[in-house]
Amino acid sequence: MEKAIEIKNLCKNYPSFRLDNVSFSLPKGYIMGLIGANGRGKSTSIGILLGLVKADSGTCLINGTPMAEKSKKEKEQIGVVLDECNFPETLNYVQINKFMKHIYSNWESEKFTAMCEKYHLPPKDKVMKYSKGMKMKLSIATAMCHGAKVLIMDEPTGGLDPVVRDEILDMLLDFVQDEENSVLISSHIISDLEKVCDYITFIRDGKVVFSDEKDVLTQYYGILHCTNSEFDRIDKSAVISARGNSFGTDALVWRDKVPEGYIVDKANIEDIMLYYIKEDRQ
Numbered sequence: 001m002e003k004a005i006e007i008k009n010l011c012k013n014y015p016s017f018r019l020d021n022v023s024f025s026l027p028k029g030y031i032m033g034l035i036g037a038n039g040r041g042k043s044t045s046i047g048i049l050l051g052l053v054k055a056d057s058g059t060c061l062i063n064g065t066p067m068a069e070k071s072k073k074e075k076e077q078i079g080v081v082l083d084e085c086n087f088p089e090t091l092n093y094v095q096i097n098k099f100m101k102h103i104y105s106n107w108e109s110e111k112f113t114a115m116c117e118k119y120h121l122p123p124k125d126k127v128m129k130y131s132k133g134m135k136m137k138l139s140i141a142t143a144m145c146h147g148a149k150v151l152i153m154d155e156p157t158g159g160l161d162p163v164v165r166d167e168i169l170d171m172l173l174d175f176v177q178d179e180e181n182s183v184l185i186s187s188h189i190i191s192d193l194e195k196v197c198d199y200i201t202f203i204r205d206g207k208v209v210f211s212d213e214k215d216v217l218t219q220y221y222g223i224l225h226c227t228n229s230e231f232d233r234i235d236k237s238a239v240i241s242a243r244g245n246s247f248g249t250d251a252l253v254w255r256d257k258v259p260e261g262y263i264v265d266k267a268n269i270e271d272i273m274l275y276y277i278k279e280d281r282q
Contacts, residue, residue: 002028003061004150004182005049010058012044017206019044022058024201024211029179031172033193033214034186035273036203042186045203046154049184050080062150076104079143083155085135089128093121093138106147115141119167133164140171151175153185157192165189169196190270200269204276214269221272222255222264234258241275252276 005026012019019041026032034042047053049060051067060066062078070078087096093116101107116123119137127135136156143151151172157165173196175181187193193200194214201211210217221240224231231242231249238257242249252275258264267275 004028004030004063005032005152005184006059006061006064007045007049008059010045010048010060011056012048012053013056017041017044019048019055020206022203022206022208024208026182026184026199028182029176030198031176031183031185031196032199032201033190033197033269034184034201034203035188035190035193035269037277038188041203041206043154046152046184046186050078050152073105076106076146077149079146079148079151081136081139081143081151081153081156083158085127085130085139087127087135087138087142090126092124092126094123096127096138096142100142100146104146108145108147112141112145115145115171119171133160133167136160136164136168137171140168144171144175149181151181151183151185153183155187156185157187157189165192172196190268190273194269202273202276209276217272218266218268220254220256221267222253222258223267223271224249224251224253224258225263225265226251230262234262241278243278 003025007025008023010019010022022041022045034045036042044053048055049062049067091099097109097112101109116138119141121134121138127138130138140156157168169192172183172185176183185193197214199212200214200217202209225248227248228244231244231251235257238253240252242251252267252272253264255264
């Protein structure tokens with residue numbers, strides 16, 4: 001399967017943090033969610049992938065080559081959206097459209113206008129008058145309209161209301177509809193990622209805990225509900241993290257290792273991440 005993004009054995013040392021042999025890959029035509037607690041490696045990985053941060057070792061490839069080796073035309077095939085809108089606030093989107101024609105050789109002017117209209121961006125209002133959600137939709141539309149084949153996004157939905165977040169998720173689904181485009185998106189809003197992502201990569205303390213298809217992950221993991229005495233009888237190799245009280249125990253488990261007769265609910269991605277983080281804090 002052709003890979004849109006491939007990261008191998010990525011390492012980066014800081015005084016108080018280490019990115020430790022991070023490896024994952026995103027097949028072409030899919031959306032991957034990058035999850036984990038804040039300050040644990042998501043943004044550093046994206047920064048290295050984009051050539052904004054220098055790695056100590058390892059490789060990062062986008063469509064087969066590192067960012068540093070790409071031609072200007074190849075770089076135009078990568079769209080980037082960070083958590084802030086960086087357009088001059090005195091411009092409106094009509095002026096931005098004209099400006100972008102001089103920056104990108106493959107600028108899609110009509111597509112950009114159509115996207116701005118679809119997502120209700122006022123053509124005459126300056127960016128300074130836009131809400132945070134409107135600014136983010138403008139940033140995403142711009143990133144998608146210069147021949148981009150890979151979209152890389154770092155926390156684009158943070159601080160936005162649910163309606164705007166849903167609109168942004170719709171933009172991503174539209175982007176990958178032709179199965180030629182791909183998206184890597186980091187977010188701490190796991191429910192958003194569960195709606196649209198095909199793959200999930202979880203980075204914890206600078207290491208990859210798992211990177212797999214979303215549906216496969218929810219088959220592997222389960223949430224066990226049992227009494228404390230029942231929990232004591234379970235082989236602890238089946239248990240990843242548990243929390244108990246006088247009424248009973250809930251635990252994140254490997255579903256195939258739990259004996260028949262126990263109640264094991266299907267785990268969602270947020271459940272899995274939170275139980276792993278809780279394990280760290282015990």
